[in-house]
Amino acid sequence: MKRQIMPSLNWKNSSINTFLPLKFPLLTLSEMRAALHTHICVLMKRLLKFFKRLLVILVVLWLLVFAAGCVVLRLPQFGQKPKGDHLEQLKLSKQHNGENFENAGGVAMTMTAGKFVRIIKAYMNQPDDKVPETLEVLNPNMADIRNASDTMVAITWYGHSAFFVEMDGKKILLDPMLGEHASPFSWSIKRFTKDLAIPIDSLPEIDAIILSHDHYDHLDYPTILKLKDRVGHFYVPLGIGSHLEHWGVEPEKITELDWWQNAMVDGIELICTPSQHFSGRGLNDRAATLWSSWVIKGKTKKLFFSGDSGYFPGFKEIGEKHGPFDLVLIECGQYNVNWQEIHMLPEESAQAAIDLRAKTAMPIHWAMFELSIHSWTEPVERVSVKAKELGLPITTPKIGERFSLDKPLPNTTWWRN
Numbered sequence: 001m002k003r004q005i006m007p008s009l010n011w012k013n014s015s016i017n018t019f020l021p022l023k024f025p026l027l028t029l030s031e032m033r034a035a036l037h038t039h040i041c042v043l044m045k046r047l048l049k050f051f052k053r054l055l056v057i058l059v060v061l062w063l064l065v066f067a068a069g070c071v072v073l074r075l076p077q078f079g080q081k082p083k084g085d086h087l088e089q090l091k092l093s094k095q096h097n098g099e100n101f102e103n104a105g106g107v108a109m110t111m112t113a114g115k116f117v118r119i120i121k122a123y124m125n126q127p128d129d130k131v132p133e134t135l136e137v138l139n140p141n142m143a144d145i146r147n148a149s150d151t152m153v154a155i156t157w158y159g160h161s162a163f164f165v166e167m168d169g170k171k172i173l174l175d176p177m178l179g180e181h182a183s184p185f186s187w188s189i190k191r192f193t194k195d196l197a198i199p200i201d202s203l204p205e206i207d208a209i210i211l212s213h214d215h216y217d218h219l220d221y222p223t224i225l226k227l228k229d230r231v232g233h234f235y236v237p238l239g240i241g242s243h244l245e246h247w248g249v250e251p252e253k254i255t256e257l258d259w260w261q262n263a264m265v266d267g268i269e270l271i272c273t274p275s276q277h278f279s280g281r282g283l284n285d286r287a288a289t290l291w292s293s294w295v296i297k298g299k300t301k302k303l304f305f306s307g308d309s310g311y312f313p314g315f316k317e318i319g320e321k322h323g324p325f326d327l328v329l330i331e332c333g334q335y336n337v338n339w340q341e342i343h344m345l346p347e348e349s350a351q352a353a354i355d356l357r358a359k360t361a362m363p364i365h366w367a368m369f370e371l372s373i374h375s376w377t378e379p380v381e382r383v384s385v386k387a388k389e390l391g392l393p394i395t396t397p398k399i400g401e402r403f404s405l406d407k408p409l410p411n412t413t414w415w416r417n
């Protein structure tokens with residue numbers, strides 16, 4: 001039976017009731033309470049059901065992402081974190097705190113909320129010339145390399161931090177990142193050009209590969225796979241041997257060094273020296289391996305290779321112990337004030353070369369990969385200005401331009417053409 005009035009309400013005959021539409025049943029207060037209670041119960045049940053379903057979906061999604069992450073992180077390019085006896089050995093290093101390696105003075109790249117916002121803002125105002133429209137790569141004459149004298153010291157730059165060094169008859173590669181992507185994935189951080197100064201297949205037998213750290217723009221899995229059987233020996237900071245062994249390099253071909261330790265390559269002394277940076281290739285291996293710079297002392301010439309580094313007092317110490325250097329290959333690129341602790345600004349690169357007692361400095365870590373927010377030529381322009389101010393001679397060879405340390409060093413402004 002339909003109810004059309006609410007006799008228990010005082011206002012049943014009030015004027016308001018006159019205007020109430022009679023299409024809807026009118027209820028008593030207790031009935032309204034009961035109805036409301038029923039409605040709330042139904043609503044709560046529906047909400048509970050909805051949240052239960054949502055929870056199940058979220059858990060399934062999380063499991064799928066976790067499983068996919070586990071599969072992806074097992075891809076060989078991520079390398080292998082040191083473990084077992086190897087790890088116990090690394091822990092004996094003064095640079096190891098029992099958990100991971102750390103910089104002298106505990107300097108770390110800390111990400112505060114303010115810094116994060118500034119980085120996002122910076123990425124929203126990027127210059128449009130971060131990548132060159134074209135980039136010429138020269139190819140050295142391989143006959144010149146084959147016929148070079150045993151006393152010659154010649155350098156060929158691949159761009160970024162990769163070098164082919166001829167010293168006292170030996171052939172050495174520094175951070176040979178010759179692959180197409182400075183990343184574990186083929187869709188990100190592409191080389192500016194696929195052209196290589198000396199393609200891998202054209203390289204002569206290599207006596208030594210020297211690595212500064214395990215970041216993708218310095219240690220490239222495809223390059224190591226192609227080169228590993230044509231290389232005499234690998235010299236690396238502590239822990240990096242783990243990646244190399246994982247990729248099939250025989251353990252007897254790997255020498256791991258701590259800061260200030262040295263090794264000899266037929267009369268050439270290699271000294272693993274400090275840098276202020278970090279390491280890691282995956283999600284759970286930050287600072288699991290050591291990072292370094294290198295001193296390379298030949299019979300007549302001395303080189304310094306910075307690897308990646310923020311500006312730090314270590315440069316002065318290295319300069320005092322092992323300088324002066326005929327050529328300092330100094331990191332200058334992929335910087336930003338928000339990560340200045342681990343990548344120098346160009347003005348600091350010039351000062352670092354002075355601290356190292358460089359006879360000549362060459363800005364490196366630019367001109368092949370886009371890893372920061374600056375224009376691709378800003379590093380070399382800024383360091384040139386500061387070097388002039390400090391009276392520091394610099395050399396700026398073209399990519400692939402083989403130059404000898406016994407001759408005047410190249411210093412054109414080729415990047416402006």
Ligand SMILES: [Zn+2]
Binds near residue numbers: 277
């Ligand atoms: Zn790095």
